[in-house]
Amino acid sequence: xxxxxxxxxxxxxxxxxxxxxxxxxxxxxxxxxxxxxxxxxxxxxxxxxxxxxxxxxxxxxxxxxxxxxxxxxxxxxxxxxxxxxxxxxxxxxxxxxxxxxxxxxxxxxxxxxxxxxxxxxxxxxxxxxxxxxxxxxxxxxxxxxxxxxxxxxxxxxxxxxxxxxxxxxxxxxxxxxxxxxxxxxxxxxxxxxxxxxxxxxxxxxxxxxxxxxxxxxxxxxxxxxxxxxxxxxxxxxxxxxxxxxxxxxxxxxxxxxx
Amino acid sequence: xxxxxxxxxxxxxxxxxxxxxxxxxxxxxxxxxxxxxxxxxxxxxxxxxxxxxxxxxxxxxxxxxxxxxxxxxxxxxxxxxxxxxxxxxxxxxxxxxxxxxxxxxxxxxxxxxxxxxxxxxxxxxxxxxxxxxxxxxxxxxxxxxxxxxxxxxxxxxxxxxxxxxxxxxxxxxxxxxxxxxxxxxxxxxxxxxxxxxxxxxxxxxxxxxxxxxxxxxxxxxxxxxxxxxxxxxxxx
Numbered sequence: 426x427x428x429x430x431x432x433x434x435x436x437x438x439x440x441x442x443x444x445x446x447x448x449x450x451x452x453x454x455x456x457x458x459x460x461x462x463x464x465x466x467x468x469x470x471x472x473x474x475x476x477x478x479x480x481x482x483x484x485x486x487x488x489x490x491x492x493x494x495x496x497x498x499x500x501x502x503x504x505x506x507x508x509x510x511x512x513x514x515x516x517x518x519x520x521x522x523x524x525x526x527x528x529x530x531x532x533x534x535x536x537x538x539x540x541x542x543x544x545x546x547x548x549x550x551x552x553x554x555x556x557x558x559x560x561x562x563x564x565x566x567x568x569x570x571x572x573x574x575x576x577x578x579x580x581x582x583x584x585x586x587x588x589x590x591x592x593x594x595x596x597x598x599x600x601x602x603x604x605x606x607x608x609x610x611x612x613x614x615x616x617x618x619x620x621x622x623x624x625x626x627x628x629x630x631x632x633x634x635x636x637x638x639x640x641x642x643x644x645x646x647x648x649x650x651x652x653x654x655x656x657x658x659x660x661x662x663x664x665x666x667x668x669x670x671x672x673x674x675x676x677x678x679x680x681x682x683x
Numbered sequence: 684x685x686x687x688x689x690x691x692x693x694x695x696x697x698x699x700x701x702x703x704x705x706x707x708x709x710x711x712x713x714x715x716x717x718x719x720x721x722x723x724x725x726x727x728x729x730x731x732x733x734x735x736x737x738x739x740x741x742x743x744x745x746x747x748x749x750x751x752x753x754x755x756x757x758x759x760x761x762x763x764x765x766x767x768x769x770x771x772x773x774x775x776x777x778x779x780x781x782x783x784x785x786x787x788x789x790x791x792x793x794x795x796x797x798x799x800x801x802x803x804x805x806x807x808x809x810x811x812x813x814x815x816x817x818x819x820x821x822x823x824x825x826x827x828x829x830x831x832x833x834x835x836x837x838x839x840x841x842x843x844x845x846x847x848x849x850x851x852x853x854x855x856x857x858x859x860x861x862x863x864x865x866x867x868x869x870x871x872x873x874x875x876x877x878x879x880x881x882x883x884x885x886x887x888x889x890x891x892x893x894x895x896x897x898x899x900x901x902x903x904x905x906x907x908x909x910x911x912x913x914x915x916x917x918x919x
Contacts, residue, residue, distance in 0.1 A: 601864070
């Protein structure tokens with residue numbers, strides 16, 4: 426992952442206009458691996474793995490829910506780390522900023538999927554779509570927080586302004602999320618116990634189920650890498666286009682005065 | 684350090700003087716907050732909390748509603764205090780003049796704290812009067828501590844995110860999106876602490892103190908966060 430920003434700065438499409446898209450041989454391979462992983466997950470999740478004793482067929486939802494939750498948390502972690510590196514490194518390389526932004530976009534998408542799919546699973550298993558559980562509530566807060574982060578990224582200004590503003594915001598989110606999680610946890614535990622039946626903490630898991638979940642996590646991680654690499658390359662292209670547009674305008678203006 | 688404190692004090696006095704002369708908080712935000720408290724009552728109505736209970740649901744909800752009212756007022760107060768700065772490019776002028784961003788943060792936080800504290804005291808007072816709450820005086824120490832800590836935490840967060848949104852396009856809608864998820868711990872902590880102080884939730888006064896702790900941790904975290912982050916956020 427660490428080499429991502431470096432590659433992104435070298436692949437900015439300032440080269441010949443024959444460049445077709447943002448893929449390279451490596452990403453094509455990664456994409457193919459991700460597709461294979463997801464087909465594999467579908468085969469195991471929908472076919473080979475057994476139905477659960479208590480949850481019956483609804484357990485299959487978890488093969489999407491758990492990997493997408495994992496992916497979202499991974500994405501926000503990468504955003505925080507990349508923002509920190511951008512802010513505290515001497516070079517202030519915009520590649521880190523774009524990595525943070527691309528990762529947050531993918532993270533928000535998959536956090537949304539996690540919440541929707543989780544609600545569907547909750548309806549089938551707990552009988553309700555939403556439960557005021559600490560983890561659920563703080564996940565919802567996290568979702569909104571990163572929507573805010575993405576909004577701030579689109580505020581405009583120079584690339585450096587965008588990078589610094591959003592990096593600071595991403596680090597503030599690191600301050601905020603544990604506080605929110607902690608307070609919501611206290612709120613529930615001191616206020617009232619969960620009222621809805623929930624499965625035991627230590628559900629004994631069938632070997633094949635665990636394997637399917639494992640496949641899901643790998644497939645989704647590959648997909649995450651593919652999405653983020655491509656997204657940050659298109660972001661680099663957008664930034665380059667912005668800069669080129671400004672350069673052209675300045676060149677035109679200079680030409681006028683001559 | 685001395686220079687920073689002096690600048691912060693000047694900033695705070697400037698903000699308070701602007702409010703004293705324009706009276707926007709007094710004439711617009713305070714009436715907004717008061718009418719919100721009345722509207723909450725419409726939403727809840729005078730249902731008995733339990734059969735045979737003399738307390739109404741409204742009394743039980745009062746601490747939470749007063750906290751919510753304070754948070755909504757905070758949004759307006761932040762918009763106002765940064766509208767003053769971004770009009771005529773005052774914030775840019777401050778930066779161009781080399782004014783320490785930390786001092787700007789603390790000055791604006793202090794001024795906002797004072798205004799918000801007065802506002803929220805009036806809100807809670809309104810709740811006590813119009814919702815018919817019987818105050819238990821033994822909870823006053825808890826109540827005052829909660830009040831000062833919570834309003835400080837809110838003021839610090841408000842200044843921090845207000846500075847970020849200041850001058851941005853669509854700041855009116857951006858600010859609530861950024862700020863409301865962040866203030867959740869204050870809303871939870873202050874509500875529970877005030878509940879214990881007033882005795883509306885049926886809890887003992889001693890149960891309220893851990894919640895003040897939550898609010899205090901939040902206040903310290905965002906006081907420190909603002910000190911470090913405000914400069915990079917507004918400096919562009």
